[in-house]
Amino acid sequence: NAGVTQTPKFQVLKTGQSMTLQCAQDMNHNSMYWYRQDPGMGLRLIYYSASEGTTDKGEVPNGYNVSRLNKREFSLRLESAAPSQTSVYFCASSAGTGWGTLNTEAFFGQGTRLTVV
Amino acid sequence: GENVEQHPSTLSVQEGDSAVIKCTYSDSASNYFPWYKQELGKRPQLIIDIRSNVGEKKDQRIAVTLNKTAKHFSLHITETQPEDSAVYFCAASVPNTGNQFYFGTGTSLTVIP
Numbered sequence: 001n002a003g004v005t006q007t008p009k010f011q012v013l014k015t016g017q018s019m020t021l022q023c024a025q026d027m028n029h030n031s032m033y034w035y036r037q038d039p040g041m042g043l044r045l046i047y048y049s050a051s052e053g054t055t056d057k058g059e060v061p062n063g064y065n066v067s068r069l070n071k072r073e074f075s076l077r078l079e080s081a082a083p084s085q086t087s088v089y090f091c092a093s094s095a096g097t098g099w100g101t102l103n104t105e106a107f108f109g110q111g112t113r114l115t116v117v
Numbered sequence: 118g119e120n121v122e123q124h125p126s127t128l129s130v131q132e133g134d135s136a137v138i139k140c141t142y143s144d145s146a147s148n149y150f151p152w153y154k155q156e157l158g159k160r161p162q163l164i165i166d167i168r169s170n171v172g173e174k175k176d177q178r179i180a181v182t183l184n185k186t187a188k189h190f191s192l193h194i195t196e197t198q199p200e201d202s203a204v205y206f207c208a209a210s211v212p213n214t215g216n217q218f219y220f221g222t223g224t225s226l227t228v229i230p
Binding site (some may be wrong): 031033043045050056058059090096097102104105106108110111 | 151221223
């Protein structure tokens with residue numbers, strides 16, 4: 001039982017390059033999330049998926065796209081990376097869907113440290 | 118959407134003393150409040166949580182209190198130890214919003230031996 005696994009752990013991009021961050025969970029969770037963490041700003045939600053087949057924007061979605069490939073996998077894509085996207089990215093998952101069910105704790109992946117130069 | 122504010126941003130205590138971190142939230146519909154601990158270079162991990170139908174919850178040296186009327190909740194750590202040094206995040210979750218979590222900006226706790 002690995003929990004939430006995200007790849008890669010580190011990445012350096014040049015401005016304008018694209019890349020996809022991968023995330024998979026093996027806990028049969030319904031909800032999955034992508035957050036970015038910047039110093040002094042806590043964890044800000046980029047996109048989330050409350051169930052397979054649905055995705056919604058969070059607080060800071062500009063410059064990103066997501067795909068909920070199946071119940072296990074939720075990927076984050078940067079189409080044209082910018083220095084402002086330098087950050088630590090965390091994928092997370094939780095069991096609840098939040099729609100008529102109790103919200104439950106989120107489990108986090110180990111993070112991806114992304115630098116855009 | 119929900120707005121969560123967290124104070125203080127940094128906190129230093131002597132080993133053995135207590136530490137208190139406070140959070141306020143804006144949406145009275147929020148009904149689930151987890152606390153996460155993040156050690157340097159690692160992922161956030163849940164340490165305690167509380168639901169809106171409970172006023173207090175305790176787990177060994179850690180306790181969380183919730184005041185729904187004032188819309189604030191607090192983390193209390195007693196008998197602090199150096200391994201408690203980390204960044205702590207509070208969060209609030211509003212029902213029927215797809216299980217979104219709204220996080221505070223974090224408190225960096227340092228326990229001085």
